[in-house]
Structure formats: C-alpha cells, structure tokens
Amino acid sequence: MMFFDACFLVQYMRCYGEPEDINDMDDALHSYFSANYERIRTDIMMLENQIPWVVVKMILSFMPAPSPWERFVAVMRSCLKNRTGSDLQDLDIDATYEPPHLLGLVRFYIVGNNDTSKDLQFNADKPLSLSISVAELADVGITLVPKDDVGILDMELDDKGGFCADLVLPPLYLTEANATWLVNMAAFELCKTPDFYDDDDADDEDSAVCSYLHLFAMLLDKKQDVHELRKKHVIEGGGLTSKEALDFFTCIGKNMRLGQCYLDIIIKIENFKRKRSPLLKFFLFLKKHKNRIMALASLTALGVGILSSLQALKSA
Incomplete structure (x- = not known):
C-alpha cells in the first residue's frame, strides 16, 4: 500500500x-x-x-x-x-x-533550521500576560509590520528606541488548504517534541509553526480584528471569511501548546510595556485620541469666542 x-x-x-x-x-x-x-x-x-x-x-x-x-x-x-x-x-x-x-x-x-534558543530576562515577580489584542498593541505603541522576505523564525519585536516598536512577521495567505497545512505542521511539531521547554535539545525551530499560529490567535479577539489585519496586509487572501478565520484561530488558541518563539515575543512586548515612561504614555494617549482632542479644542475655542463676543456687546 x-x-x-x-x-x-x-x-x-x-x-x-x-x-x-x-x-x-x-x-x-x-x-x-x-x-x-x-x-x-x-x-x-x-x-x-x-x-x-x-x-x-x-x-x-x-x-x-x-x-x-x-x-x-x-x-x-x-x-x-x-x-x-x-x-x-x-x-x-x-x-x-x-x-x-x-x-x-x-x-x-x-x-528553516536555525538551531537557536533565546534566553530573555524577565521579572517573574510581576504577572505576565500571555496574550494581547491588536487594539492593545496600538495602545502601547506597537505597530504590526508584515514582511514577505522574513521567515516564520524571523518573527521579531523591533524596538524603535522607546517611543514605538514594530512587530515584524511574515503575512499569512489564509485559504482553507493553507490552514490545513499549518495545522498539520503544528501537529507534527507537537508529536515530534513532547515538551518545548524542559527538553534540553528543543530549539525555537521545533515549535515555529505553533508559535506562528499562536501569534495570530493572540491578536484576534473579534471579527473586527480580522478586518484590521486584512487592511494591514498581515492576513491576505479571501479563502476564509472573517468569522471562519476567527473560529479557526480561536480553536488554535485553546488546543495547542505555546511555542518558544511566541513566548519570546510575549516577553519582549511585556518588557517594552514596562520600560515606557509616563511621558510616552501621555504621547500615545494624545496620538490615540487626537481627533477627539482636536474636536474638543475647537469647541472650546468656539465657546471662548462666543463668550468674548457677548462680553464685548455687554460692555458696548
């Protein structure tokens, strides 16, 4: 046979x-x-x-x-x-x-096969969040940047100097066939390496596909998140609807072990969030709500102008 x-x-x-x-x-x-x-x-x-x-x-x-x-x-x-x-x-x-x-x-x-393993420093005394949404990434100054010329193992948080960072990853061309391939590759990783962390011979490469899928599962909480990733060209292709894509990654997040690459990125994101200064937080707040602030400033200026005109009429 x-x-x-x-x-x-x-x-x-x-x-x-x-x-x-x-x-x-x-x-x-x-x-x-x-x-x-x-x-x-x-x-x-x-x-x-x-x-x-x-x-x-x-x-x-x-x-x-x-x-x-x-x-x-x-x-x-x-x-x-x-x-x-x-x-x-x-x-x-x-x-x-x-x-x-x-x-x-x-x-x-x-x-690929880089045979690498990272050892990131993290303060274990404080809680570590294992997920963060697209909106939360924007709130802390992290921008999603798809790059065709990078591989799965090259997913990286590129710190731009404290004020902002890029989360660089290869875009996903999402079709039903591709989803099936990735799931079976991840299943192969799970069978080949029973423990991604306690196994002394385990490298980042051994859980690369699991990490890649978990990264997308982390980013997607609702259908609007799928739309956002499509607009940013992080997810490409129309093989699956937004709901089907969300259901697929929701299932991934519940039924797959975390990979080393994924945990490395999560730790980098958490370290980036903790080192931000109050001034940076204020800058990001202004950036996120600039339209509302400008509208409020316009209304305030209009109100001041009206009051000044009334005061001038009263004085006259």
Whole structure:
C-alpha cells in the first residue's frame, strides 16, 4: 500500500515539474490531477496520511534528474506566501536533512533550521500576560509590520528606541488548504517534541509553526480584528471569511501548546510595556485620541469666542 501511494505521490509531484515531465505523463492521469489538484494537495499534507520518506526516496531514485520534489516543495512553500510560478524561489538544499515524510520536508523548507534558543530576562515577580489584542498593541505603541522576505523564525519585536516598536512577521495567505497545512505542521511539531521547554535539545525551530499560529490567535479577539489585519496586509487572501478565520484561530488558541518563539515575543512586548515612561504614555494617549482632542479644542475655542463676543456687546 505504501509503495502504490508513494508512486501516486511521485507522479503528482511531476505535475509541478518541467513541461517534458507532464508531456510524458498518461493523459488520463494528468487529467485527474488537474481536476482534483486542490483536494489532493490538501490530502497529502495530512499528518495521518504521511508515507515514510524512505519509500518515496526509493521511487524518486528511478526518476531522471532533477528530482521533481525540489520544484514541488518550492511551489508548496510559495502557496503560503501567495506567489505565482514566476516568483518561485529556489530551495537552498540541505543535504544533511533526512525528512521523515513529505509534511516534515515541506515544513523544514518553510521554517528553516536555525538551531537557536533565546534566553530573555524577565521579572517573574510581576504577572505576565500571555496574550494581547491588536487594539492593545496600538495602545502601547506597537505597530504590526508584515514582511514577505522574513521567515516564520524571523518573527521579531523591533524596538524603535522607546517611543514605538514594530512587530515584524511574515503575512499569512489564509485559504482553507493553507490552514490545513499549518495545522498539520503544528501537529507534527507537537508529536515530534513532547515538551518545548524542559527538553534540553528543543530549539525555537521545533515549535515555529505553533508559535506562528499562536501569534495570530493572540491578536484576534473579534471579527473586527480580522478586518484590521486584512487592511494591514498581515492576513491576505479571501479563502476564509472573517468569522471562519476567527473560529479557526480561536480553536488554535485553546488546543495547542505555546511555542518558544511566541513566548519570546510575549516577553519582549511585556518588557517594552514596562520600560515606557509616563511621558510616552501621555504621547500615545494624545496620538490615540487626537481627533477627539482636536474636536474638543475647537469647541472650546468656539465657546471662548462666543463668550468674548457677548462680553464685548455687554460692555458696548
């Protein structure tokens, strides 16, 4: 069964290769792939459907170079970034990596492998809030900045010098297929690393997708938050409605362990909030309510003008 499934998977990979690969394919098989590519692409990324990569690798060894899996993985990676075929970025192949299966292979080239672990200082005597909404981020002077050229492990709070900071993260192209891929990658992380914190060999990379999903779950409290992230291009794509996106991330927040990258960002946000001066708080208050303050100032000036006119008439 695994042999036949692996043959099917390799043939499906060939659909994303060079034109000569497609021309050599049986017409009926190519027609079936074309009619069902979205469903197949979702199905082969389910954790419970994974085929040991050693089986797939054996079948790939009979294929002419270059191996079809490289372009296929590049296409899968581009789907999460909403890029067309002409925008594909070549994979930086790591010959030392031995994937357990296709899901692990695609995740590896989406996440990368920095083998890093941060040790942030935090005052444990004060409570640490594990979540903060989009509105609360704006209140403390933190702006969401999507960047296409950063990876999941590159999520970062960029302190601009005390008055403001940028929360930099890769945008999420949210479709039903992408949501399924990310959930299964996160499930793979949970199975592969039972404990993200007490395991001495655990790095930030081991919980990258869990951290990425939790970051979005943290930001979204209501449908209006989804609209805000769409306007900022932090969430792209129209595959899911705002309610479906909110329900998806609400479920994530309740049923997934916190990743190290996520906790690192939360600690940085909390440290940033605590070091702000009263002057900065006053500046952010003025910035947030400037329209109301200007309206109130205009009304006050108008009232003073009217009273001055009345006083002048009375004196006359």
